[in-house]
Amino acid sequence: MRHSPTQREDAEFDFDPSVDVLVGLVAIVLLVTIMLVPLVDLSDGAPHGETLTQNGRPVLPIITSNQLLKIASGTEATEYKIEDLHSSVALQDQLWSAKSRMEHPALFIETGGLEVAFLLEPILADIGFTDISRVYLDGNCTRDRNCPQFQTDQ
Numbered sequence: 001m002r003h004s005p006t007q008r009e010d011a012e013f014d015f016d017p018s019v020d021v022l023v024g025l026v027a028i029v030l031l032v033t034i035m036l037v038p039l040v041d042l043s044d045g046a047p048h049g050e051t052l053t054q055n056g057r058p059v060l061p062i063i064t065s066n067q068l069l070k071i072a073s074g075t076e077a078t079e080y081k082i083e084d085l086h087s088s089v090a091l092q093d094q095l096w097s098a099k100s101r102m103e104h105p106a107l108f109i110e111t112g113g114l115e116v117a118f119l120l121e122p123i124l125a126d127i128g129f130t131d132i133s134r135v136y137l138d139g140n141c142t143r144d145r146n147c148p149q150f151q152t153d154q
Helices: 017-039 089-100 114-127
Strands: 051-054 057-065 068-073 076-081 104-109 133-136 151-153
Touching: 051 104, 057 114, 068 089, 068 114, 076 089, 089 114, 104 114
Parallel strands: 057 104, 104 133
Antiparallel strands: 051 057, 051 151, 057 068, 068 076
């Protein structure tokens, strides 16, 4: 008698119920991992919610990039486009507020952010900031610059 390829002569299979449980657990762990990965903060270890200081003075971190200005405050950052620098009331209010808190502006100038930094400096001077720290961040970090030293207070 001939059997089709899907039939076997012995109809009994060795089945281990623990394999079923193991496959189920692996599936659950995989699904939980897929759900939690977007929630994990894989940033470069920058401090969140901490106060940045320079020589004991609080610092207002300002990041300038290509056509964009970001002012960090706690765990959030406010963005301003280059065309809005001189007309933004929100930017003026944020800078005046930093001045009243006696924060010291520190410009973190990314590659391509020189123009935004150049346009921002007169605005900072009009508000009354006389001492502005500048940190030049270039893509490969090979330039030797006299960078100010910053600390974080927890």
